[in-house]
Amino acid sequence: xxxxxxxxxxxxxxxxxxxxxxxxxxxxxxYNWDLLFDPxxxxxxxxxxxxxxxxDITSLAAPGLGTVATSSNRTYYNFAAKGDLFENxxxxxxxxxxxxxxxxxxxxxxxxxxxxxRERIWSNDLGLTCSYGFDVGPGSLSIIGGVxxxxxxxEALVPALLPGPTLGTLPVExxxxxxxxxxxxxxxxxxxxxxxxxxxxAPIDYDLSGxxxxxxxxxxxxxxxxxxxxxxQSGIAPGWLVxxxxxxxxxxxxxxxxxxxxxxxxTTVLNYEDGWTVSAGVGHQLTEDLTIxxxxxxxxxxxxxxxxxxxxxxxxxxRWGANLGAAYKPSANFELSGGVSYSMIEAGTNALGETWxxxxxxxxxxxxxxxx
Numbered sequence: 001x002x003x004x005x006x007x008x009x010x011x012x013x014x015x016x017x018x019x020x021x022x023x024x025x026x027x028x029x030x031y032n033w034d035l036l037f038d039p040x041x042x043x044x045x046x047x048x049x050x051x052x053x054x055x056d057i058t059s060l061a062a063p064g065l066g067t068v069a070t071s072s073n074r075t076y077y078n079f080a081a082k083g084d085l086f087e088n089x090x091x092x093x094x095x096x097x098x099x100x101x102x103x104x105x106x107x108x109x110x111x112x113x114x115x116x117x118r119e120r121i122w123s124n125d126l127g128l129t130c131s132y133g134f135d136v137g138p139g140s141l142s143i144i145g146g147v148x149x150x151x152x153x154x155e156a157l158v159p160a161l162l163p164g165p166t167l168g169t170l171p172v173e174x175x176x177x178x179x180x181x182x183x184x185x186x187x188x189x190x191x192x193x194x195x196x197x198x199x200x201x202a203p204i205d206y207d208l209s210g211x212x213x214x215x216x217x218x219x220x221x222x223x224x225x226x227x228x229x230x231x232x233q234s235g236i237a238p239g240w241l242v243x244x245x246x247x248x249x250x251x252x253x254x255x256x257x258x259x260x261x262x263x264x265x266x267t268t269v270l271n272y273e274d275g276w277t278v279s280a281g282v283g284h285q286l287t288e289d290l291t292i293x294x295x296x297x298x299x300x301x302x303x304x305x306x307x308x309x310x311x312x313x314x315x316x317x318x319r320w321g322a323n324l325g326a327a328y329k330p331s332a333n334f335e336l337s338g339g340v341s342y343s344m345i346e347a348g349t350n351a352l353g354e355t356w357x358x359x360x361x362x363x364x365x366x367x368x369x370x371x372x
Contacts, residue, residue, distance in 0.1 A: 042084070055360075140187070271303065301319070337369070
């Protein structure tokens with residue numbers, strides 16, 4: 001498949017996608033298939049991202065408690081290998097974390113409000129994505145398709161009155177597997193370093209099973225949402241590239257996570273609405289070996305509003321941010337890239353009386369890529 005040999009593309013893609021870390025809903029790193037477009041014949045790349053979240057929640061009903069909930073810091077990965085199998089066919093094998101979330105609540109507050117004291121969700125996606133390209137006009141059109149095997153894990157600590165009596169917690173541990181698919185297209189004009197791609201990722205259904213308390217059986221059903229993303233880039237002058245993207249995620253299908261047990265039914269109310277992420281950036285090649293990028297990102301809060309325009313129960317407000325990245329090639333076949341992004345979470349209040357000041361998300365990313 002014809003390839004765009006643009007300026008240190010890995011740096012641009014790595015840094016521009018970092019702003020999506022800790023996006024709306026339960027999104028972790030989301031999906032990333034960008035290595036499929038790398039100009040190398042055979043390419044391997046690994047990326048690790050550390051996300052540090054400052055989003056403390058207090059309660060208007062109990063101000064003396066101080067912070068009643070916080071978001072946990074996370075580490076995400078993306079490992080992939082791509083090969084041009086035939087003249088017009090390329091395939092990508094990938095492992096990544098599309099979904100994930102973590103919340104810690106004050107035990108007494110969690111007990112009074114009927115929420116878990118601790119919740120963790122994480123996922124692993126093993127994917128195979130291929131493209132077939134053919135000439136159209138001045139460039140090439142590629143048809144993209146792929147499949148994924150995903151695992152999803154959920155852990156929680158549920159407040160309970162234990163012998164004593166004393167207030168403690170009972171653990172919930174669930175996991176399950178699902179299968180999904182994707183389809184898309186891309187158009188490239190190498191002379192302009194131009195590429196426009198659009199990829200749709202299908203929803204994935206899960207039947208989770210596991211244990212509650214002292215080994216009691218527990219189960220839940222959940223669907224991770226469909227998503228559609230459009231990305232574009234173009235050279236605008238020698239050594240300069242602009243890029244942008246828009247992504248929609250159907251989080252409105254995720255209203256709650258309900259765990260059934262032989263005893264109580266445990267429900268985490270999510271009340272999400274659809275998520276949108278818009279990003280834009282510009283990259284510049286400083287030398288033959290060094291490229292830098294700066295970008296901006298806006299992520300729409302996914303907590304649903306009630307009829308009065310107030311968030312019903314969530315704390316996911318709009319987020320605005322910026323990112324910086326760079327790539328350095330110490331040799332022709334090896335590249336190091338990394339970046340940092342910082343975004344602010346809008347202050348707000350929800351109908352449960354939970355309130356928060358402006359929060360922040362700080363992310364660091366490091367990648368290494370080898371090609372031959």
